[in-house]
Amino acid sequence: MLYRMIKIDFLFFCILAISCQVTSHKVTPYLSNRSSETVPFSPKPKVWAEFQTVKVADWEASLAGLLDLDDPKAKAAGLKDRLEPISIYFYLVKHAKFGTFMIDSGMGENFPKGKDGRLVSSIVESQMHFDKLKIYETTKSYLSKNKIDLKxxxxxxxxxxxxxxxxxxxxxxxxxxxxxxxxxKYFINLFVQGSTNRLLGESPNLVQFDFGKSQNEISVFDFFGDQSFFVLFVPGHTPGSLAFYIPSMEGGHLVLGDSCHTRWGWKEGVTPGAFTTDRKLNRKSLDFLKGLAETHKPKFVYPGHQERISSLEK
Known part of the structure; x- marks a missing residue:
């Protein structure tokens, strides 16, 4: 028994030793002690930020990755693994004083191959169903034709x-x-780090938030300091998953990120499946986001990979 315990411990530390970060690019900490536990009940921005959705592409992905098919609600609905239609989006937040920001990066004009060759490794590409990808808009083209000075x-x-x-x-x-x-650090990053490095590009200006709390603790950060744009730290899908709440006079926008990929998952309160790092923590974050939607009643909720959900929908 002791031998088996030592052997298991040894294997655990071997795996830990060869785990790595999702990217090897240098990252600069963004230190702040101004985070809170929730969004103010009735935010009153000095300036209302404009919000815009840009649909980049349609795609397909495994339903077992997008949804926890072992959830009782998924079983009751008879859901089985299959390819599920999804989309890729980026979002624009336009602030009168601070300028225009994006949420997520959309699609490169030269994807899947950049000027220096393959951006995504053949191993990763074999799992991503790129043959199902239908691209409608590229980031570089969109920013150029709309004369956006991205901040x-x-x-x-x-x-x-x-x-x-x-x-x-x-x-x-x-x-x-x-x-x-x-x-x-995670073992899976051994297979994706090179692809992530190439997709982020050479020497990216990478900044990681640090709110001085446990990395498992949900936090809310008023990024501009004027209640117009809230960064929500919702760990679980990945260690540093973010969601966003943007108040508006007509009711606000709640961007979920991949804490919830699908419309059905949001309406039924079912977490993602195999694509998520920590399902228990994702459950906690999804419950927080559901609570925020209940108290603040945003006009639209935006799942990570499907069409927005109106507050008027049942």
Whole structure:
């Protein structure tokens, strides 16, 4: 028995030793002690930020990754694994004083191959169903034709489908990620780190939030300091997953990131499946987001990979 325990411990430490970060790019900490536990009940921004959704592509992904098919509600609905239609989006937040920011990076004009060759490794590509990808808009083209001077990009997280346009964004633009998103280490990152590095591009201006709390503790950060744009730290799907709440006079916008991928998952309160790092923590974060939607009643809720949900829907 003792031998078996030593052997198991040895294997655990071997796996830990060869685990790595999702990217090897240098990251700068963004230190702040101004985070809170929730969004103010009735935010009153000095300036209302404009919010816009841009649909980038349609795609398909495994339903067992998008939804926890072992959840009693999924079983009652008879859901089985299959390819589920999804979409890729980026969002624009336009502030009169601070300028225009993106949430997630959209799609590069030169994806899937950049000027220096393959951006995504063949191993990763074999799992991502790129043959199902239908691209409608590219980030570089959109920013250029709309004459947008981008001030920053907030990543809901650094899974590859959220970084597909990053490498073509100007290198001076800050890339903001959640606490622990870069510095946490996992075995799976051995297979994706090279692809993530290439998609983020050469020497990205990578900035990781640090709210001085436990990396498992949900936090809310008033980024501009005027109640117009709230960054929500909702760990679980990845260590540093972020969601966002943008107040508006007509009711507000709640961007979930991949804490919930689908419309059905949001309406039924079912967490993601195999694509999520920590399902228990994702459950806690999804419950927080559901509570926020109940108290603040946003006009629209935006799942990570399907059409927005109106407050008028039942």
């Amino acid at each position: 920053g990009v907030f990543f809901t997280h650094l899974h590859l489908d959220h970084t597909l346009g990053a490498y073509e964004i100007d290198r001076s633009v800050p890339f903001y990620v959640g606490p622990g998103e870069v510095t946490s």
